[in-house]
Amino acid sequence: MKDIAPGLETLEYVFPGERPAGDFAPVLAGVVGSGNLEVLVEPAPGSDCSIRIETSARGFGGIWEAVVRDFHARHPLAGVRVSINDMGATPAVVSLRLDQAVSELTP
Amino acid sequence: MNVHLSYAECPARERLQRIVDPGSFHEWLPPAERLTSPHLAALGVPSSFDDGVAIGRATLAGRPVFVAAQEGRFMGGGVGEVHGAKLAGLLRRALRDRPHAVVLLAESGGVRLHEANAGLIAVSEVMRALLDVRAAGVPVVVLIGGANGCFGGMGIVARCADRVVMSDVGRLAMSGPEVIEASHGVDEFDARDRALVWRTTGGKHRWLTGDCDALVEDDVEAFRAAAIASLDASAPVTLETLEAEHALLAARLALLADVSHEDDAVALWSRLGVADAARVGDLDVDELRALRPA
Amino acid sequence: MKDDIAMNWNTLATALFGADHALRQDGDLLSGTATFDDQPLAVIGTTNHASIGVRLALAQARAVLDAIARHPGRPILLLIDTQGQQLRRRDELLGINRAMAHLGMTIDLARRRGHRVLGLVYDQALSGGFITSGLVADACDALPEAEIRVMRIPAMARVTKLPETLLARLSQSNPVFAPGVDNYVAMGGVRRLWRGDLRAALREALREAPREDRRAQDGAARGGRRLAAAVVQRVLDAA
Numbered sequence: 123m124k125d126i127a128p129g130l131e132t133l134e135y136v137f138p139g140e141r142p143a144g145d146f147a148p149v150l151a152g153v154v155g156s157g158n159l160e161v162l163v164e165p166a167p168g169s170d171c172s173i174r175i176e177t178s179a180r181g182f183g184g185i186w187e188a189v190v191r192d193f194h195a196r197h198p199l200a201g202v203r204v205s206i207n208d209m210g211a212t213p214a215v216v217s218l219r220l221d222q223a224v225s226e227l228t229p
Numbered sequence: 230m231n232v233h234l235s236y237a238e239c240p241a242r243e244r245l246q247r248i249v250d251p252g253s254f255h256e257w258l259p260p261a262e263r264l265t266s267p268h269l270a271a272l273g274v275p276s277s278f279d280d281g282v283a284i285g286r287a288t289l290a291g292r293p294v295f296v297a298a299q300e301g302r303f304m305g306g307g308v309g310e311v312h313g314a315k316l317a318g319l320l321r322r323a324l325r326d327r328p329h330a331v332v333l334l335a336e337s338g339g340v341r342l343h344e345a346n347a348g349l350i351a352v353s354e355v356m357r358a359l360l361d362v363r364a365a366g367v368p369v370v371v372l373i374g375g376a377n378g379c380f381g382g383m384g385i386v387a388r389c390a391d392r393v394v395m396s397d398v399g400r401l402a403m404s405g406p407e408v409i410e411a412s413h414g415v416d417e418f419d420a421r422d423r424a425l426v427w428r429t430t431g432g433k434h435r436w437l438t439g440d441c442d443a444l445v446e447d448d449v450e451a452f453r454a455a456a457i458a459s460l461d462a463s464a465p466v467t468l469e470t471l472e473a474e475h476a477l478l479a480a481r482l483a484l485l486a487d488v489s490h491e492d493d494a495v496a497l498w499s500r501l502g503v504a505d506a507a508r509v510g511d512l513d514v515d516e517l518r519a520l521r522p523a
Numbered sequence: 524m525k526d527d528i529a530m531n532w533n534t535l536a537t538a539l540f541g542a543d544h545a546l547r548q549d550g551d552l553l554s555g556t557a558t559f560d561d562q563p564l565a566v567i568g569t570t571n572h573a574s575i576g577v578r579l580a581l582a583q584a585r586a587v588l589d590a591i592a593r594h595p596g597r598p599i600l601l602l603i604d605t606q607g608q609q610l611r612r613r614d615e616l617l618g619i620n621r622a623m624a625h626l627g628m629t630i631d632l633a634r635r636r637g638h639r640v641l642g643l644v645y646d647q648a649l650s651g652g653f654i655t656s657g658l659v660a661d662a663c664d665a666l667p668e669a670e671i672r673v674m675r676i677p678a679m680a681r682v683t684k685l686p687e688t689l690l691a692r693l694s695q696s697n698p699v700f701a702p703g704v705d706n707y708v709a710m711g712g713v714r715r716l717w718r719g720d721l722r723a724a725l726r727e728a729l730r731e732a733p734r735e736d737r738r739a740q741d742g743a744a745r746g747g748r749r750l751a752a753a754v755v756q757r758v759l760d761a762a
Contacts, residue, residue, distance in 0.1 A: 129273015148261040153240055154277045155302035162260050162278055178275050207275040257761035258754070267750055268699050272685060284758065314739065314751040318758025325759065340650065342683050345673040345700050347748055349650060350712040350738060353658035354751070357736045360631045360659075382654055388624035403620040403651060409610045411681060418612040429616045440618050466628055468591055468636075474625055475584060481617055482577055493616055 139200025249287035307341030313351020320358035339381015352382035395432035402430035568602030576609030605652030627655030662732035672702035709747030
């Protein structure tokens with residue numbers, strides 16, 4: 123974990139993917155409002171699923187790790203890049219938004 | 230089947246998709262291009278991939294239009310450097326490419342204070358670009374119906390457009406009630422008095438005084454219909470139109486010269502010729518529409 | 524000190540046009556016709572750090588309309604000293620945003636009809652007080668000691684919920700918050716500062732101010748606002 127600036131925390135995770143997502147148009151779910159987040163899912167080269175989070179709610183790395191692990195267990199996508207801008211969403215809202223984004227992936 | 234969908238509760242992107250012809254929206258500078266704010270991180274505030282505004286081209290009733298939708302839930306829809314440049318760029322492109330109309334789904338507190346100076350200059354650039362488009366005969370239509378209203382510099386930008394459509398939920402003004410209360414006290418403006426806030430800045434009031442050109446229900450379909458009806462609403466600015474506007478605004482100012490603080494909304498409507506002005510707050514949109522003085 | 528003296532509107536007018544400048548102050552409103560280089564110049568503006576409400580916005584608009592109607596092509600100088608828009612419920616009820624837009628549109632029409640319109644911030648300019656006057660002119664210049672800002676820090680802290688101490692610190696160094704005119708020049712919002720010979724500066728402005736909006740390019744070239752022009756260009760070029 124590294125801070126990109128005072129006040130924002132950046133977290134990055136990489137998982138080995140299983141289910142190739144193929145090529146698709148980028149998907150955006152959610153809005154960066156208080157207690158909310160936006161999730162951008164894009165195709166990426168290779169077979170990993172990489173997840174990058176920028177959040178104003180600092181110090182929750184352990185919880186983020188658990189949430190993204192669960193997400194990847196539900197959707198073990200390969201060749202995907204997930205980018206998140208977060209303003210203090212709860213784990214439930216994060217999971218919801220991630221699932222929502224994945225549900226909108228179309229080839 | 231006509232499903233009622235609240236415009237106020239819809240996210241900006243969904244409003245946009247549902248107002249233009251289905252599937253016709255092509256976005257410019259989409260989120261994947263990551264044109265985010267260069268100023269927010271230093272304040273510990275997260276950015277948004279589209280900096281709070283989606284812009285692009287689409288069709289409306291088959292006619293090519295340029296559109297923008299501000300997301301009120303991101304930074305209150307405030308205009309920052311990139312957000313403002315997207316709007317200014319859209320308008321400059323409209324000047325070059327001459328679509329049938331430009332439709333702005335406005336929901337904004339005005340200048341994004343977190344970007345202060347950059348936001349102020351940006352709003353000014355949007356204003357000048359909008360007036361260029363208007364002068365070229367391409368109508369600019371502003372839709373106002375979000376929960377955050379259209380305030381500050383965007384409240385001025387809206388009144389530079391050819392046409393303004395509001396719902397009764399929408400608000401159009403310059404300073405927010407909280408700022409006025411903070412400045413001059415609760416007796417000046419009680420920001421928690423919702424009825425007072427809407428009597429002062431809401432769609433019904435603006436309809437009765439002519440500060441908006443159409444009043445609709447809080448419904449996406451209704452906004453779409455109003456946008457379509459506005460497609461040919463080009464209203465060039467001339468010395469004559471400005472003199473008429475001046476006379477209207479000066480007369481309105483004079484109307485309230487002797488009216489006390491509390492009664493002023495009802496007094497204004499009444500003096501403008503609205504029948505049964507005291508009942509305005511109880512009326513629904515359909516009933517209210519008929520009351521606007523000619 | 525010369526710069527302090529220049530902030531008084533009458534002293535400024537005298538320095539520009541001579542002691543018999545014939546400009547009048549009526550409350551917070553300044554108006555009149557000056558003669559500069561043997562040509563008439565319409566002067567419209569505000570003083571006393573004016574709060575711009577519906578009345579004062581309309582008064583300025585009236586003066587612009589009169590210039591358009593009676594004196595085609597006459598240059599217009601907007602003298603700006605304001606603490607921003609008037610923060611009163613009555614003004615909101617009456618549609619101050621509409622009155623401000625009206626003022627802006629009179630200036631815009633004047634420009635389209637060939638009037639040179641120049642803004643000069645000679646004391647203070649806050650946000651709503653000059654967004655539809657100086658900022659929609661051909662160009663907005665300023666005196667070096669002028670103060671330009673969006674909002675005072677305590678109010679900004681209340682609205683943004685950012686700590687006042689953080690904003691105060693940022694306003695010392697961060698161009699986005701710093702109120703100095705040099706900063707506005709760097710961002711492209713102000714075209715030029717009038718140093719030294721004020722008459723020469725006015726002459727230069729009348730001759731050189733652009734007719735199209737170049738502020739984003741200026742902000743990029745001067746380094747104070749690096750993204751705006753590039754983003755506009757990307758929109759123009761987008762597929």
